[in-house]
Structure formats: structure tokens, C-alpha cells
Amino acid sequence: xxxxxxxxxxxxxxxxxxxxxxxxxxxxxxxxxxxxxxxxxxxxxxxxxxxxxxxxxxxxxxxxxxxxxxxxxxxxxxxxxxxxxxxxxxxxxxxxxxxxxxxxxxxxxxxxxxxxxxxxxxxxxxxxxxxxxxxxxxxxxxxxxxxxxxxxxxxxxxxxxxxxxxxxxxxxxxxxxxxxxxxxxxxxxxxxxxxxxxxxxxxxxxxxxxxxxxxxxxxxxxxxxxxxxxxxxxxxxxxxxxxxxxxxxxxxxxxxxxxxxxxxxxxxxxxxxxxxxxxxxxxxxxxxxxxxxxxxxxxxxxxxxxxxxxxxxxxxxxxxxxxxxxxxxxxxxxxxxxxxxxxxxxxxxxxxxxxxxxxxxxxxxxxxxxxxxxxxxxxxxxxxxxxxxxxxxxxxxxxxxxxxxxxxxxxxxxxxxxxxxxxxxxxxxxxxxxxxxxxxxxxxxxxxxxxxxxxxxxxxxxxxxxxxxxxxxxxxxxxxxxxxxxxxxxxxxxxxx
Ligand code: AHR
Numbered sequence: 001x002x003x004x005x006x007x008x009x010x011x012x013x014x015x016x017x018x019x020x021x022x023x024x025x026x027x028x029x030x031x032x033x034x035x036x037x038x039x040x041x042x043x044x045x046x047x048x049x050x051x052x053x054x055x056x057x058x059x060x061x062x063x064x065x066x067x068x069x070x071x072x073x074x075x076x077x078x079x080x081x082x083x084x085x086x087x088x089x090x091x092x093x094x095x096x097x098x099x100x101x102x103x104x105x106x107x108x109x110x111x112x113x114x115x116x117x118x119x120x121x122x123x124x125x126x127x128x129x130x131x132x133x134x135x136x137x138x139x140x141x142x143x144x145x146x147x148x149x150x151x152x153x154x155x156x157x158x159x160x161x162x163x164x165x166x167x168x169x170x171x172x173x174x175x176x177x178x179x180x181x182x183x184x185x186x187x188x189x190x191x192x193x194x195x196x197x198x199x200x201x202x203x204x205x206x207x208x209x210x211x212x213x214x215x216x217x218x219x220x221x222x223x224x225x226x227x228x229x230x231x232x233x234x235x236x237x238x239x240x241x242x243x244x245x246x247x248x249x250x251x252x253x254x255x256x257x258x259x260x261x262x263x264x265x266x267x268x269x270x271x272x273x274x275x276x277x278x279x280x281x282x283x284x285x286x287x288x289x290x291x292x293x294x295x296x297x298x299x300x301x302x303x304x305x306x307x308x309x310x311x312x313x314x315x316x317x318x319x320x321x322x323x324x325x326x327x328x329x330x331x332x333x334x335x336x337x338x339x340x341x342x343x344x345x346x347x348x349x350x351x352x353x354x355x356x357x358x359x360x361x362x363x364x365x366x367x368x369x370x371x372x373x374x375x376x377x378x379x380x381x382x383x384x385x386x387x388x389x390x391x392x393x394x395x396x397x398x399x400x401x402x403x404x405x406x407x408x409x410x411x412x413x414x415x416x417x418x419x420x421x422x423x424x425x426x427x428x429x430x431x432x433x434x435x436x437x438x439x440x441x442x443x444x445x446x447x448x449x450x451x452x453x454x455x456x457x458x459x460x461x462x463x464x465x466x467x468x469x470x471x472x473x474x475x476x477x478x479x480x481x482x483x484x485x486x487x488x489x490x491x492x493x494x495x496x497x
Contacts, residue, residue: 005406006391008436009420013387018411020067020381021124021344022335023374026300028074029109030100030353031315037351037360038117039109047363052109053117056365057351060358061121064371065378068171070126070299070346071114075099075181077173078132082142085110086161099181101314115146115167124170126299126346131175131197131215132183140200143172148204166204171211171344173299174198177243178215179224187227190215194228198236209238213297216241217281225281229288239343242281243300245354246271246327256305256318257456261427264323264455265398267303268425271327272403274301274334282341295343298335302348302355302370303327316353320368321458322467322489324355325450328373329407329423329491332380336409336421339385347374364461372450372469376493379419383411386418396426406431406486418496424486427455435482435494443496445482447472451490 027033042052049055072080076099084093085107092107118125127146129139144154147166155166174197175182178190185193194214203210214237217224228240248254248266259267281296303324304316311317328347335342347370351358357371394405405426412418424431449472459466472492475484486492 004432004434005393006434006436007408008389008391009410009418010387010389011412011418011438014384014412016339016385018336018339018380018383018385019343022332022339022342023066023378023381024068024070024126024344024346025066025350025357026070026074026346026348027350028353029072029076029080029097029105030074030349031312031317032352032360033349034072034109037353037358039113041108050120051116052113053120054360054365057358057360058120060365060367060371061123061350064357064374065381066121066123067381068124068126068344068346069118069121069350070128070173073128073176074300075176077128077176078130078134078182080130081134081138082111082130083138086112086145086157100316101312111142111146112161112163115169119167125167126171126173127169128173128176129197131178131193132181136197136200139174139197140202143201143210144204170209171213172201173213173215173241175215177218179218179221182215187224188231191227191231194232195236211238212236213239213241213299216243216297219244220277220280222280222284225284229285229294234289234293237294239295239297240285241297241299242277244274244277244298245300245302245304245348247304253305256308257321257458259323259456262398264427265396265401265403267323268326268330268396268403269401271303271330274298274331278334278338278342282338285341292341296341297344297346298342299344299346300348301331301345304354318354319458320356320359320370322369322452322455325369325373325467325491326423326425326455326489327355328370329377329421330425332373332377333407333409333421333423336380336385336411337388359461361461364464366459366461366464367468368459369450369467372467373491376448376450376469376491377421379413379493379495380409380411380421383413383419386410386412394426394429394431405429406433416497420494420496422484422486422492422494424488424490426488428488430485430487433484433486435484436480437482437496438480445475445477445494445496447475447492447494449487449490449492451487455489
């Protein structure tokens with residue numbers, strides 16, 4: 001069945017840049033994300049690595065042009081004492097990872113390892129600091145340790161540990177999920193604590209300036225955002241976070257691969273709810289900050305299912321299917337379209353945890369469907385947002401509920417190329433979209449598509465290339481119109497130049 005949708009692009013109304021950090025990632029000391037994902041140890045002789053970091057991972061993430069990486073948590077951040085993770089590795093203390101599987105954390109991957117790895121990846125680091133079980137001094141010292149270029153106790157210690165120049169870390173999270181695993185605080189209590197911590201975070205003439213990020217709301221906790229905006233003065237805050245996962249039911253999240261259409265529908269309902277969340281949290285921020293000086297960072301998002309059978313429930317290891325590609329494509333379109341306020345987003349989590357872009361098993365590496373969506377969408381990074389309007393959108397209906405089938409965003413880069421990303425979440429209907437552009441004459445148009453026969457399809461260690469982006473040409477130019485036929489459950493990116 002073919003349904004028809006019209007998308008108008010307003011190339012004359014360009015006002016905002018899509019911050020490349022919307023394409024950011026998140027890596028926690030959780031399960032096999034850091035250990036066995038990024039880091040296999042400096043003495044590893046079976047897996048090729050540089051300073052213990054897998055070379056295949058470095059290559060895959062560099063290809064993805066990941067702009068920013070958040071670390072070390074998550075909930076882990078509020079148990080992490082960074083001083084345990086610097087200096088000679090054989091002298092570092094061990095702790096128990098209380099949130100994630102109760103495993104021993106030997107602190108072998110610490111601040112130097114992470115920040116040096118970010119340099120290799122070409123990604124900005126985003127350090128999430130410990131407020132829940134840390135101290136103001138501990139955080140102030142961390143900032144001095146990584147950013148101070150002169151004579152100071154922490155700069156001296158950094159140099160003794162082998163790093164002369166500071167890393168100039170710009171992004172700093174002041175605690176994580178302070179309403180929950182960060183300390184079960186009320187927003188009023190946390191706002192006071194936040195001010196105290198933020199006051200002692202010195203910008204050691206870091207040319208870029210510090211970004212202090214307040215731990216934000218979960219989903220539709222608008223009261224949390226309201227109190228942060230009301231109680232924290234502007235000179236102490238640069239961004240506020242928001243976490244939202246596409247989860248069917250926290251008590252039984254369902255299988256990552258063996259799901260039915262009704263479960264798929266619910267997942268997409270939750271994922272598309274990001275539009276409402278971002279709109280409403282932004283409206284609260286607009287009230288206190290109409291100049292939009294404080295950014296909204298959606299620093300945890302993605303699909304969350306039951307763990308794969310036979311894996312540690314505390315490790316959150318799940319497969320990644322075309323359903324995840326649908327989540328990624330629609331969510332990134334939402335963030336692009338809210339580029340005025342959303343300046344960073346961090347998919348949870350990069351490797352082997354939740355909606356991962358990479359899965360590893362010994363020497364093998366799999367690029368997931370989500371990886372391919374991120375790869376197709378990277379053209380939007382730092383491009384100018386072209387506002388769009390979607391008319392007569394097809395509905396995807398189930399059990400009396402209805403979701404918009406098509407999602408879109410568009411951008412113009414500094415080479416004058418227009419990129420349009422389109423998603424059709426409908427399981428059975430392909431959709432014909434008429435793209436209305438002002439100047440289409442004599443333009444060359446190319447496309448890429450990600451699709452598969454079944455939503456449950458995924459890449460495995462034995463068949464790693466079942467799903468990958470291929471070129472797409474089901475479109476026709478007619479005067480000012482580009483007619484595009486989007487197959488069911490697919491993601492497309494068009495380039496017009
Ligand atoms: O990403 C997994 C966990 O989800 C994070 O540690 C926490 O912040 C969130 O609840």
C-alpha cells in the first residue's frame with residue numbers, strides 16, 4: 001500500500017546549527033562497555049590494541065566521527081573516586097561496582113586512559129563527576145588535575161603521572177540522576193548542592209570555557225527542570241540534562257530480538273514521546289532563559305530491553321535490530337529539529353550495553369543497525385537546520401492508538417549540500433513522500449537506505465553484514481518536487497547538491 005505525505009523544506013528560514021554533539025555517545029563502567037569493549041588491557045596479546053584500547057573500535061568510532069563521549073557513568077559516576085584511577089596501575093585500589101553486577105573494578109582504566117583515548121578518537125570528553133558519594137574538593141581537584149597548565153598541586157601530580165599538558169576538558173556533569181542512584185535527592189536539595197559544587201569548579205583559563213551540566217530530569221519530571229531553572233543562577237550553569245529511555249515496561253522490558261508488532265508499536269510510542277519531552281522541558285527553560293543560553297543535553301537515551309539469555313543481568317547486554325534503527329532515526333530527527341535548545345545527546349551506551357553501536361566478542365566486532373543510522377546521519381553534524389513541515393502524515397495505527405509514520409529532518413552544510421533524513425516506521429506500508437524544495441533544478445541527488453525484511457533482523461558475529469547501508473534511488477524529480485518512495489521500516493538519507 002502506498003500512502004502519500006508532503007514535506008516542505010523552508011530553506012529561507014535557517015536560524016540554527018545542528019550541534020555535532022547531538023551525535024554523542026556514552027560509556028559507563030558497566031558490564032562489558034569499558035572492560036572487554038573499549039579496553040582489553042595493555043598486556044593483551046590476542047586482540048590488536050593501542051595502549052589497551054581495541055584498534056577495531058578506534059577505527060569504527062573514528063569512521064562514525066563521534067563528537068563527544070560521556071564517562072564514567074551513569075550511576076557508576078556517583079560511586080567513582082577518580083584518584084583511585086591515576087598513577088601506577090599495580091598500585092590502584094579495587095572497588096566493587098555496586099550498581100552493575102557487583103563485579104570488581106580494578107581501576108585499570110582511569111582518567112589518563114579515557115582522556116588519551118578521546119584524543120585518539122577525535123572526540124571531546126565529557127566527565128561525569130561524583131556528587132552522591134564524593135566531595136566538593138574531589139571534584140575541584142579533578143578539574144585542576146585535567147585542566148590546569150601552571151604550577152598547582154594537581155598539575156604537578158598529573159605531570160608525575162606522565163602527562164605534561166592539560167587536556168582542557170570542557171564538559172562536566174555535576175552528578176548523575178540525583179533523584180535516584182545519585183543520592184535520592186529532592187530537586188531543591190540538589191539545586192543547593194549543585195551551586196556549591198559548581199562554585200568551586202574553576203575554569204583554569206581553558207579557552208573553550210567550562211560547561212557545567214546539572215543532573216536533569218527523568219522523562220516527564222517537569223518539576224525537576226523547573227526547580228533547576230528557578231534555583232540555579234545563570235552564571236553557575238551552562239546546561240541541564242534529561243534522561244529518557246524507550247522502554248515497554250520497566251518490570252518486563254521484553255526481548256531485544258523476539259518481539260511482536262504490538263511490542264514494536266509500544267517501543268516506537270515511547271521513542272516518539274521524546275518530541276513531547278523535549279518540547280515541554282524546553283518550554284520551561286524558555287520561561288527562565290528566553291535567550292537560550294542554557295543548553296538541554298539529553299545525555300542518556302535509547303532502547304532498553306531484557307538482557308540476552310545467559311548473560312549477567314547487571315551487564316545490560318542486548319542485541320540491536322531494525323527496531324533500534326527506527327528508534328535512532330526518529331530520535332535523531334527530533335533532536336535535529338530542536339537544535340535551538342538541544343545541544344548534546346548521548347546514546348546509551350557505545351559498546352555491549354543497551355542500544356550499542358558496537359558489539360564485541362573476543363576478536364570479533366559487529367556494527368549494529370544503530371551504528372549504520374548514526375553513520376548515515378553524521379552529515380548533519382554542525383550543518384544548518386532547515387525547518388520542515390510534514391503535511392498529511394500517514395498514521396501507523398494499533399489498538400486504537402496512532403503514531404505518525406514518517407519522520408524527517410533536513411540540513412544545509414557549508415558546501416551547499418542539503419541532506420534530508422527520512423524514517424518510515426510503518427511495518428507494512430511504504431510511503432510516497434513529496435519533498436518540496438525551492439531550487440531543485442539541475443541538482444544531483446543521491447541516497448542511502450537502511451532496511452531489512454524483518455524488524456527483528458540484526459547483525460551477528462557470524463553474519464555481521466546482514467544489515468548495512470546501501471545506495472538508494474527510488475526517487476523522481478518533477479519540477480520543484482522530489483518524489484521519494486520510502487519502504488516500510490526503513491531509514492533513508494538523501495543528499496542534494
Ligand atoms: O545507562 C544505564 C543507566 O541508566 C545509567 O547508569 C543511569 O544513569 C540510568 O539510569
